[in-house]
Amino acid sequence: MTAFSNAVAIVGVGETDYSRASGRTELALSLQAIRAALDDAGIEPREVDGLMKWWVDTSTEAEVAANLGIRDLAWWGEVNQAGNVGAPLVAHAAAAIHAGLAKVVVIYRGVNGRSGRRYGRGDVTGQGGRSGGAFTEPHGLLTPQHGLAMVARRRMHETGITSRHFGMQAVAQRRHANRNPRATFYDRTLSLEEHQASRLIVDPFHLFDCCLETDGGGALVLASADRARELGRPIVLIRAAAQSGPGVGSPAARGAKRLFDMARIGRGDVDVIQIYDHFGPFVLFALEDYGFVDDAASLVDEGGTDFDSDRLPVNTAGGHLSEAYLQGINHLIEATRQVRGESTAQVSNVRFSFCDTGIGTGSVILERGES
């Protein structure tokens, strides 16, 4: 452990309803989620002195601060790249609190991902043949899923993992969603046969390998561990955090080394796992790259990612595939609820809760604290 470990806590989490057409602005979604998270924490909006957002989020810190009635915004920021920066934002916010730059930091994400800007559409996310797109888009690679499908196909070739294994993970997550009233697919079950029969979007991705498109908002409130102890809620400490950007080799493998070195725990000490699932197959790849298992195919074959398995419960609220596509903030919320014992698919006696928010881009280990 370092001085950073367990100095800062996640003291509040909140989200809006998840829908296909929110009928609200993205700012309104963020504000509603922030209110819920502050209520959850028992902290007044005016105590907030730090704000952090996804670079792609459309609601500026100035708008949010004005709406929250913040008297003195001491610190703000964002992390660039795309949807994959939830855990990096937690790392930044926790570092700021640990360094004394801010006391109470809110992280928010509000997006009309279905009724507004749809990330799965090439005419939305494409570059019109410009920049790096000059080399790929003229040949039909137009969306994030195209590049990821290329990686997935190669990995299938190298390891022998198959679409049926991807389906097993999708089914496990759907079972979790079927217990979660907030989840988009709360009342729709999924069988392996239905997964295999679902239409191909970009081969090797079937429909049920792809994340949902969601309108909604989510928020986290971070404060010092000392402030957390005053609030009378279960204490969720940030034991370790790591980012992993460009470099040589798997970002998850590089980030995992930093993360577990800081946490001073082993992979086997982790009780529950959330992993960013823009595309379900990458959950299985990440389980291997983070070092949780050597062979994710046999893990899912044995039902090892189910919440009531004694192996490695993964994406226990349903994840992006079956709960909502809120770009990782819903994973961070669920990782927190697991530590508190408040999940709808609760793993028994959670001490260490792991959350990745971008297949290596960033990860955190949360720990149950003593009050």
Added chain:
Amino acid sequence: MSEWRFERPPELPLPQPTEEAQPFFEALKERRLVVQCCTDCGALQHPPRAMCGSCQSMTFHWEEMSGKGCVYSYVVTHQAVHPALVGYTPLATVEVALAEGPHVTSNLVDVPPEAVTIGTPVEVVFDEVAAGVVLPLFRRISN
């Protein structure tokens, strides 16, 4: 299978290269496949960049490739996730590992989407897809 020919969706974006990428596309007009090569250390890099990632030199020339390689990975688009794809699915896009090392994104002109496999040996062909715009496509090398 010999009957099948690749039909490129005509509305797909055309390359709008940055200044440092333009020599790649200029060479294609002369039916040459070139890759940025560091003059100081000889490293090849694709797509091109301002600086050599191996030795941080900013002095480059363009090295002509043999045009031969093999299919490293591929995807097949079934849902038209871009207006240009409507009526043109399924569409296979391949990543070719050139014999010299760099990987390029392309399409196979003589292999239908359902028959694409990793490891297939291929060689470059040049296709003028619009006036003054030539793209590198690939065909199977028959043994």
